[in-house]
Amino acid sequence: MQELDSIIKSLKGAEVFILTNKTKKVSLENSKLVEINSGYEMGLAVRVERNKKLGFAFTTLNDLNELEKAVRWAYERAEKVARVSEEVPWWKGFPRSRCSQPPGLYSSTLENLSLDELYKIAKEFESSIPTTFSVDSWMEVSVQEWCIANTEGTHYCEKITEGSTMISVSKKVEGRLTKSIWDVEINHAKLPNPSKLLEEVLPDAEKLSLRPKRVKGEYTILLDPRAVHELLDFLMDAFSAQEVVTGHSPIKLGEKMFSEKLNVVDNPSLPGGPDSHGCDHEGVTSQPLDLINDGVVKGLLGDLKWGYKVGFTGRGFRNSYTSFPSSSYTNLTVLAGNGAEGDVRVLGLTGLHTASPETGYMSVVLSPAFMNDEHVEATVSGNLYEFLGDKLQGVGRLGRWVGSIFTPPISFAARLD
Numbered sequence: 434m435q436e437l438d439s440i441i442k443s444l445k446g447a448e449v450f451i452l453t454n455k456t457k458k459v460s461l462e463n464s465k466l467v468e469i470n471s472g473y474e475m476g477l478a479v480r481v482e483r484n485k486k487l488g489f490a491f492t493t494l495n496d497l498n499e500l501e502k503a504v505r506w507a508y509e510r511a512e513k514v515a516r517v518s519e520e521v522p523w524w525k526g527f528p529r530s531r532c533s534q535p536p537g538l539y540s541s542t543l544e545n546l547s548l549d550e551l552y553k554i555a556k557e558f559e560s561s562i563p564t565t566f567s568v569d570s571w572m573e574v575s576v577q578e579w580c581i582a583n584t585e586g587t588h589y590c591e592k593i594t595e596g597s598t599m600i601s602v603s604k605k606v607e608g609r610l611t612k613s614i615w616d617v618e619i620n621h622a623k624l625p626n627p628s629k630l631l632e633e634v635l636p637d638a639e640k641l642s643l644r645p646k647r648v649k650g651e652y653t654i655l656l657d658p659r660a661v662h663e664l665l666d667f668l669m670d671a672f673s674a675q676e677v678v679t680g681h682s683p684i685k686l687g688e689k690m691f692s693e694k695l696n697v698v699d700n701p702s703l704p705g706g707p708d709s710h711g712c713d714h715e716g717v718t719s720q721p722l723d724l725i726n727d728g729v730v731k732g733l734l735g736d737l738k739w740g741y742k743v744g745f746t747g748r749g750f751r752n753s754y755t756s757f758p759s760s761s762y763t764n765l766t767v768l769a770g771n772g773a774e775g776d777v778r779v780l781g782l783t784g785l786h787t788a789s790p791e792t793g794y795m796s797v798v799l800s801p802a803f804m805n806d807e808h809v810e811a812t813v814s815g816n817l818y819e820f821l822g823d824k825l826q827g828v829g830r831l832g833r834w835v836g837s838i839f840t841p842p843i844s845f846a847a848r849l850d
Contacts, residue, residue, distance in 0.1 A: 436497075440504050441582045444481075447511070448527050448583040449504055450714060451477045451494070452754040457548045458573040459555040464562045466555050471548055476754035479507035481515050485524045487738065488515030491755050523742045527583040532712035532719065534591050537705025540622040543594040544576045551624070558627040566638060567610055569601040570627055579714070587716040596624035602634050604641040611641040611808075614780055614801055616659065617836055619707040637780065640803060645810040648777060648849050653826055654799070654813065655775025655844045662835035663782045665697070665765060668817065671790040672724060673760045674735035674743045681791050683818070686743070689729045690818060692825035694770050695843075697725040699734070699748070701763035708763040708837035715749040715758050722747070724765075728822070734760040767840040770828025775844040777811065778803045793818040799849070811849035820845045 441449060453475045460468040477500075478491040490510035492503050555572060562568050573596070580590040599617040603610040616634050618625035656664065676682035684690065701710050701719040712718050715737050722745070723731040733740070736749030736758045749758035779802045788795035796814040803809060815824075821843075829841030 436500055437580060437582050438588060440501050441584055441588070444504075444508060444584055446482045446527075446584060447508060448480045448581065448716070449477060450479075450751065450754060451475075451500075451580045452751075453578045455576045456573060457546070457551050457575075458571060459551050461555065461559060461568060461570040464559065464566070464568045466552075466559055469548065469552055469555075474753070477503055477507065478751070478754045479504060479511045481508065481511045482524065482526065483512065483515040485520045485522060486515045486518045487521060487524070488512055488518060489757055490514065521738060521741075524738070525741050527585045528587060528715065528717050528737070528746070529585040530587045530589070530712055530716050530718045532587075532589040532716070534711040535702050535704050535706070535709045535719075538591075538593045538621050538709055540594045543574060543596055543621070543623060546574050546596075546624065554624065554627070558631075561628050562631070563635075565605050566635070567603045567605060568631065569613075570599060572596075572598045572624060572627060574624060581712070581714060581716045583716055589712050589716060591711055594621055596620050596622075598625040598627050598630055600627060600630050600634065602631065602638045604638055606641075606643045609643055611643055612645075612801055614638050614641070619834070619836060621705060621707075637801070637803065640806060640808050641801065642808045645801075645808040646804075648802075648804060648809045648811040651846070651848050652777050653775040653844050654847050655773060655778045655842055657778060657780045657842055658833050658835050658840045660779045660782055661767065661840045661843055662838045663785055664817070665767070665838055665840065667785050667788065667790060668821075669734065669762050669765070672732075672734045672762075674733045674739035674745060675760065676790070677733055678739050678742050683791065683793065684730055684733070686730050686733065689727075691725055691728040691730075691821045692823070693728040694825055694828050695725050695728055695821055696768040698723050698766050698768065699732075699762045699764065700766060701747070703764045706764035706837070707834060710763065713747050713749045713758075714751045715746075717747040717749065719763075720747055734762055736760045763837065765838045765840075767828065767832065767838075767843070769830050769832060769841055770843075771830070773827035773829040773842050773844040775826075776804060777809065777849070788817065790817075792816075813847045813849055815847060820847065
């Protein structure tokens with residue numbers, strides 16, 4: 434975007450972020466197609482820094498011919514905000530970076546998949562669903578283009594295609610529906626096949642019952658990668674630089690807070706990774722980051738504002754051009770271990786949103802869960818940091834992607850109520 438070069442040179446202490454996002458989506462409820470839609474958004478955000486004070490403003494963008502006018506409008510307002518904002522004493526300025534897009538993130542075939550073709554895929558899937566099950570699902574194709582430029586010389590643009598498919602399957606029993614089993618897959622080259630995803634879920638869905646057996650006592654819990662995904666997504670809040678700086682997280686750099694069996698890395702430069710980028714949404718060049726090494730905390734997730742304080746930047750991302758950058762993981766990976774086994778195999782953790790990443794305390798329902806191939810249910814209460822610490826029994830040898838987290842199963846000891 435050459436015009437952005439000339440615009441940014443006329444600004445002072447500023448950053449411009451431009452986002453275009455196109456989506457096509459179909460949705461099914463109760464095994465029936467209920468929605469077909471497409472969406473488009475384009476807008477930009479400007480941040481400025483004045484004496485370590487940050488200002489932020491954004492606006493929609495209807496046409497790139499309006500780019501300079503829109504940048505000027507947002508720039509002036511961001512300056513006004515900066516004048517009245519609180520100082521960030523540790524601010525070190527916008528980065529000077531050179532970024533390049535990792536391979537495997539764009540497909541012209543996926544970009545050109547029409548809404549009619551997406552509809553056809555959904556109808557074929559709808560007709561293949563066994564009548565003994567109820568399926569909720571969505572299939573989405575998105576094309577995202579974004580650019581970041583700042584007055585320090587950083588200028589980077591990225592174009593990514595993404596096909597994503599999610600399914601949630603319940604069994605029909607006595608005219609009612611059981612609890613559901615879900616799965617999700619993301620691919621940059623093609624739309625993941627919903628029928629294949631359903632085929633992989635059905636063996637467990639066949640075992641679902643309306644009244645699962647209640648399990649109590651001391652057991653070893655084996656978390657399926659889907660359940661590990663839920664647990665790690667929750668845990669990553671505690672690795673946010675902002676949460677650490679503001680005292681809302683117990684995570685301490687250099688301390689052994691987890692089992693030596695646990696190793697976790699985040700790699701945004703992974704070729705073809707579900708959430709790979711050449712740099713983050715603040716222009717920091719993508720680099721792999723060790724978060725947990727043999728149980729020891731080695732890194733934190735930081736955007737510029739809070740990451741400068743703790744020495745870790747490069748994980749500043751925006752949900753939209755309307756959002757201020759905040760820290761997030763990208764391609765989170767749990768490294769393989771020597772194996773994991775358990776008495777109760779768990780696919781989901783219900784109620785995890787009520788837990789506290791600050792204290793680690795959680796009380797969740799293991800659902801769906803299976804023991805000896807029978808659908809069971811139980812409640813586990815305890816501390817997340819203990820489950821991933823002294824009580825961690827094993828980490829599996831083989832893993833899989835669940836969204837943007839790659840993980841094998843893990844097991845830990847717990848008392849079930």
